[in-house]
Amino acid sequence: MKRFYKQVAVSPGDGGWRVLLDGRGIRTVGGQPQVLPTRALAEALAEEWADQGEEIDAAGFVLRDLADYATDVIAADRADAIRGLVAYAGTDTLCYRAEPDEPLRERQEDVWEPLLHAAEQRWDIHFERIDGIMHRPQPAATLARMEAVLGAESDHALAALNTLTSLAASLVIALAALSPDAEAEALWTAANLEEDWQASLWGKDPEAEARRARRFATFAAAMRFARLAREEP
Numbered sequence: 001m002k003r004f005y006k007q008v009a010v011s012p013g014d015g016g017w018r019v020l021l022d023g024r025g026i027r028t029v030g031g032q033p034q035v036l037p038t039r040a041l042a043e044a045l046a047e048e049w050a051d052q053g054e055e056i057d058a059a060g061f062v063l064r065d066l067a068d069y070a071t072d073v074i075a076a077d078r079a080d081a082i083r084g085l086v087a088y089a090g091t092d093t094l095c096y097r098a099e100p101d102e103p104l105r106e107r108q109e110d111v112w113e114p115l116l117h118a119a120e121q122r123w124d125i126h127f128e129r130i131d132g133i134m135h136r137p138q139p140a141a142t143l144a145r146m147e148a149v150l151g152a153e154s155d156h157a158l159a160a161l162n163t164l165t166s167l168a169a170s171l172v173i174a175l176a177a178l179s180p181d182a183e184a185e186a187l188w189t190a191a192n193l194e195e196d197w198q199a200s201l202w203g204k205d206p207e208a209e210a211r212r213a214r215r216f217a218t219f220a221a222a223m224r225f226a227r228l229a230r231e232e233p
Contacts, residue, residue, distance in 0.1 A: 001056045008050045010042040017042035021049060026064075030072035034064075037156055041067070041228040062221045063228075070159035081158055082150045088171040089146045090138050093191070096130050104197050111190050119172045123149060127172075146171065160226035167191070167219045177223045184220045191219075 005021035012018075016035040018025040019042055026034045026049075036042040045063050052060060074081045094112040098104040116127050125142040150158065157178065164174035168191035177187050189196070192212065199205075 003052055003054050003056055005049070008046045010039060010046050012039075019046045019049060028068040028071045030068070032071050034067055034071060036067060037154065037229050038231045040231040041156070041225070044224070044228050062218065063225050066159045066163065066222065066225045067156065069162070070155040074155040074158045074162075078151075078155065078158070081162065082147060085150055085158070085161055085165055085171060085174075086143055086147050088165045088169070088174075089143055091135065092127065092138075092172055093169040094172050095127050095138070096133060099131055104194070107193060107197060111193055115172055115176060115190060119175065149175070154229065156229035157226050160222045160229070163222040164219060164226075167215055167222075177219075178226050180227070182223065184216075184223050188216050188219055 007020075007022050009020045009023075010017055011020055011025075013025065014033055014035045016037050017039050018033070018035060020026070026045075028034050034045075036045065041063070045067060048061050048064055094116050097108050097112075116129075120126055123145050125145045126139055127142060128136055128138055130136045150161070153161065161171075161174050161178070164177050165171050168174055168177075168187070170191060173187050173191050176182055177184070195208075195212070199208075
């Protein structure tokens with residue numbers, strides 16, 4: 001598609017902030033007015049539009065896609081979105097450890113245990129640690145608490161969490177990514193610990209490395225989106 005606009009601006013409106021193309025407010029993929037919670041987020045989305053060349057590249061709209069998801073999907077059924085995220089807490093990658101006598105176990109304890117312990121302390125919950133890959137249910141009280149935690153988040157934060165959780169296969173890591181002082185590289189390394197362990201044993205695959213780089217870029221963008229959505233309006 002050819003670029004169809006000349007000017008990009010942001011303006012307050014509809015209880016939030018709008019991105020304007022030649023003075024007209026943007027709509028979501030679902031046809032709804034795209035309303036952003038903060039000026040900082042609106043300006044970041046405006047930058048995506050301004051950076052487009054003569055031909056529009058859909059891949060350049062990572063933040064816009066998250067904003068559309070918040071409006072078209074999350075806001076349409078928050079309860080369903082939260083249920084989907086809570087399901088990750090029931091099978092969180094950080095809870096599944098190698099057998100005690102395996103070398104990988106020590107690495108998992110070093111990297112994963114601090115993240116789990118911090119989550120348990122913050123929300124007064126307990127996660128079951130599992131040796132091996134056989135599923136074991138997490139305590140009902142833990143899942144209920146996670147549901148309440150997610151219920152307190154905004155639609156835009158939930159949109160970011162949807163991306164973060166699916167990429168990390170861990171709700172614990174995703175929620176940690178919302179902290180203002182969270183480091184994307186450290187959390188991404190934790191999420192890919194087992195993959196990195198295998199690569200250290202058998203060597204790195206160029207295609208896998210390229211795929212990981214693309215996924216990390218999306219992970220970091222979702223972190224940025226969540227932070228911008230929480231800044232002062």
